[in-house]
Amino acid sequence: GQQVMQIxxxxxxxxxxxxxxxxxxxxxxxxxxxxKQRPGGHPVFLIQLVKSGEVKKQKRLTFQFGEAKKNSSLHxxxxxxxxxxxxxCAGPTDKLIFGTGTRLQVFP
Amino acid sequence: DSGVTQTPKHLITATGQRVTLRxxxxxxxxxxxxxxxxxxxxxxxxxxxYNGEERAKGNILERFSAQxxxxxxxxxxxxxxxxxxxALYFCASSVEGSGGLDTQYFGPGTRLTVL
Numbered sequence: 001g002q003q004v005m006q007i008x009x010x011x012x013x014x015x016x017x018x019x020x021x022x023x024x025x026x027x028x029x030x031x032x033x034x035x036k037q038r039p040g041g042h043p044v045f046l047i048q049l050v051k052s053g054e055v056k057k058q059k060r061l062t063f064q065f066g067e068a069k070k071n072s073s074l075h076x077x078x079x080x081x082x083x084x085x086x087x088x089c090a091g092p093t094d095k096l097i098f099g100t101g102t103r104l105q106v107f108p
Numbered sequence: 109d110s111g112v113t114q115t116p117k118h119l120i121t122a123t124g125q126r127v128t129l130r131x132x133x134x135x136x137x138x139x140x141x142x143x144x145x146x147x148x149x150x151x152x153x154x155x156x157x158y159n160g161e162e163r164a165k166g167n168i169l170e171r172f173s174a175q176x177x178x179x180x181x182x183x184x185x186x187x188x189x190x191x192x193x194x195a196l197y198f199c200a201s202s203v204e205g206s207g208g209l210d211t212q213y214f215g216p217g218t219r220l221t222v223l
Contacts, residue, residue: 033211042110042198042214043151088151095164096141096212098151 002027004091004099012105019079021102023072023089030092032065032072037101038085079106111135112215114199120221126187129218133180133201139163140182141200141212142174151198157182158204186220194222 003026013019023032031050035043047056049065049072056063060083062075072089084106089099111134121127133140142154153166157176168174171189176182186193196217202210 042216043200043212044110045211045213048211095153095156095166097153098143100150 002091002097004089004097006089006099006102008102009100010103010105012107013079015081015106015108016078019076019083019104021074021087023099025070025091028069030069033090033096034063034072034074035088035090036085037088041085043088079104081106081108110213110215112199112201112213114215114218116218117216118219118221120223121189122223123189123191125189126185127189127220129184129186129197129199129220131182131184131199131215133182134213137201137203137213138180139202139204139210140176140180141202142182142184143198143200145196145198147195154184189222191222194220
């Protein structure tokens, strides 16, 4: 079946450093979604990318969808302690397949 | 607040027992999804209902079942519980039934502990 993998599994950064998580699908995706889950919280939708090569920005967050629509990345510039959490990508088949997630820890 | 409600917040029970988790979707959403998240694990899709009908099935055990009622709330029934069933169970809802295209709004989850 379809698999969506993310790397790295964990990332610890100093506040102010940049952070990137990568998402790779075993199959071509029609779109990709990103969610953030704070510690003790529930996943919250961040963004959806649909077009090949699409790049979207939300303040310090930059999302990219690969040209082949099989991979995606999330880059956070100058991390803050509020960025702590697990970031999931999710790609669809008849249902949404969530990636394995990247847990980000930010040290002040 | 996503608008999705789940009850109870916490549930502690013993092996072999049966429990029911309840979810009310956002107003206007027709689809409900159930996910299981074990400690330090990702989100495992269990099942989706759209307007009362089962739409998609994931890795849901035969001991688990779900339904969506005419008022669109959903219940997840877990029976013959085992220690390994201890997890966070999330419900999510979306407007339509195209699970892969809709934005999903997650509830706060029910933490199930099986002793």
